[in-house]
Amino acid sequence: MDPKPPHIALLFTTFPKTSETFLQRDVAALQAKGLKLKLYSLWGGGGTFNGLPVRNFNKWRLIGVFLVIIPWNCLRRPRLMRDLFEGVFTRRAPSWLNFWENMLGAGFAGSFAREMRLDPPALVHGAWAGAPATAGWVFWRMFGWPYSVGAHAYDLYEHGGDWWLLEKLQHARFIHTSTEMGRRELVARGVPADKIQVIRRGLDTFPAFKPLRPHRRPLRLLSIARLVPKKGLDHQLRIYAALKEAGIAFEARIVGEGPLRELLEQQAAQLQLAGEVKFTGQLAQPEVWTQLAWADVLLHTGVVAPSGDRDGLPNVIPEAMAAGVLVVTSPVAATTEAISQERTGLVADVDLPLAWVVALRRLGEDDRLAETLRAGARRWVEENYDAHKNTARLVECFQEAMKGLPRKGPESFDHGLHG
Structure with a gap:
């Protein structure tokens, strides 16, 4: 019988998810x-x-993990179980959410180990450095399966970063991050630079590049974001209030859903913006493109949240750039890797609403500036955000990671959580 072709096990926290189309x-x-x-x-x-x-994880399977798999592995793999228990009881998790994310990943590995061992993957890839990477790391400890990890802004910054981040990254075949900001942070934390692959997301097809709307009055403003603290939407509403006070006619649409919606709607009412600002809720991707076709300018008011979380380079920024929508962004996180002042867009501090008023007035009135920025933005996207080119690099990383080192037995690993 011919052997089965090698496969990659892709592990996600939630898949598919409407806010993670990338x-x-x-x-x-x-x-x-x-x-x-x-x-x-x-x-x-x-x-x-x-x-x-898409196989999902039925949480009822955790009963078997606690009653059978953990006791069995205490006998069969005492080093692994010692390390797991030592990590749980001697090191404080940055948050309860991150604690349970890691427990979820370990529970998944224990629950699916027997099933996946019947047809072992050539590589396990955790799309995020939380639960998916924990599962990959546990599989490596159990069976020696090679694994790789995606490490992005949430993994690196939320409450100071994932609980077991460095242990999981230490033995990964490669680490995928999508921004130079992420690469710098990983290197600063001691990850070898040659293990890190900066591979941006991308668009599989580029949208039509719409013409500049000749008379941009009222100015059509768009924000596409989850309604969460790191998006800085309270600042954005104050910017809209400053625009109104300056006498600049505009219409604004905020596309997205999240826990802050009620507070933001109340703030908009207090600022007397009901006639100018519309909250659309979450929209399907085709409708998002419709909104981009409508808009003159995309606003991104990202900040560092109290938890430390922040954006990397939100996909909506390159999407807007590709479609011919002008972009004004805050300088926080990796947005300025795409938006270069006066070349591909404009940059303004969210604490200076008048700077945004000046920027938006310029984009509404100066056609030459607008065309220069639009052309530069489209050029950047074509050079840096082509999914076919970028995925080809990711494929090379996967293929290289599946080569090579002989697999070791489960009890040959004596690497503790503390190195």
Whole structure:
């Protein structure tokens, strides 16, 4: 009988997820490159994607983990269980959420170990450095399966970063991050630079580049964001109030959903913006493109949240740049890797609403500036945000990671959580 072709086990926290369309693009592009994939969603998700089944994690399986798998592995793999218990009881997690994220990943590995061992993956890839990477690390400790990890802004900055981040990254074949900001942070934390691959997300097809609207009055302003602290939408509403006070006619749409919606709507009412600002809620991706076709300017008012979380480079910024929508952004996080002042867009501090008023007035009135920025933005996207080019690099990383080192037995690992 011919051996089964090697496959990659892709582990996600939740897949598919409407706010993470970039991961769906990655999977579709990897499929198109001919890689054999098996998809796993650790929290919710499931169904199918592009014809591939998405296995989700039924939490009832955790009963078996606690009653059978943990006791059995205490006998079979005492070093692994010692390290796990030592980490849990001697090191404080940065947050309860991150504690349970890591427990979820470990529980998934314990629950799916027997099933996945029947057809072992050539590589396990955790799309995030939380639960998915924990599962990959535990599989490596149990069976020696090579694994790789995606480490992005949430993994690095939320409450100071993931609980077991460095242990998981230490033995990964490679680490995928999508921004130079992420690379610098990883290097600062001691990760070898040659292990880090900066591979941006990308667009599989570039949208039509719309013409500049000749008379931009009222100015059409758009924000596409989850309604969470790191998006700085309270600052954005104050910017709209300053625009109104300055006598600049505008219409604004805020696309997205989140826990801050009620507070933001109350703030908009207090600032007397009901006639100018509309909250649309979450929209499907085709409707998002419709909103970009409507807009003159995309506003991104990202900040560092009290938890430390921040954006990397939100996908909506390159999407807007590709479509011919002008962009004004705050200088926080990795947005300025794409938006270069006076070349591909404008940059303004969210604490200076009048700077945004000046920037938006310029974009509404100066056609030459607007065309220069639009052309520069489209050029940047074509050079840096082509999904086919970027995924080809990711495929090379996966193929290289699947080569090489002989697999070791489960009890040959004596690496504690403390190195």
